[in-house]
């Protein structure tokens with residue numbers, strides 16, 4: 001009896017500990033006409049996000065907006081610029097279920113006008129500015145790297161720990177497995 005109770009107690013403790021140590025990969029990505037790689041069915045950031053998810057054994061969440069951004073690159077650029085100028089917070093289709101179970105959040109986005117898309121700002125604000133979380137940022141881009149997005153992230157998430165991020169040129173996303181592996185192993 002004593003032994004059974006002890007085993008149950010240990011299982012409870014183990015469950016509680018593992019529940020607090022879960023990792024989430026949350027990302028925004030756009031499909032359609034892409035500046036670097038032509039028309040794509042899967043976004044560059046999505047490719048990197050899925051690779052991280054596999055390697056880190058994490059849950060995966062795609063940040064999706066209710067509005068659809070144009071497939072046309074130029075129109076999409078105009079839409080994104082307008083949102084950035086207005087500091088819009090586009091509505092999301094859904095939020096992640098129970099953010100409290102995650103300690104570490106890999107957060108990824110494509111560089112849009114030198115920073116993260118406003119949908120990422122919505123996601124951050126919907127989740128208590130990721131207070132108390134460890135954020136591991138990653139981005140894909142066509143030359144700007146993180147641009148000002150890490151500064152913007154620090155401002156938006158003052159009570160999070162922000163680790164050194166990974167920036168990958170969009171056109172290299174498909175062949176970035178080793179870089180992504182090294183990155184995940186460094187965490």
Ligand SMILES: Cc1cc2nc3c(=O)[nH]c(=O)nc-3n(C[C@H](O)[C@H](O)[C@H](O)COP(=O)(O)O)c2cc1C
Nearest residue numbers: 029030043044045110111113114140142143144170
């Ligand atoms: C609206 C928009 C704005 C962009 N602005 C930049 C930019 O300022 N700097 C940059 O290097 N790339 C920029 N890009 C290119 C994307 O960051 C790059 O193609 C990225 O890999 C796309 O990722 P995705 O396929 O996950 O959306 C922009 C692309 C779009 C659609």
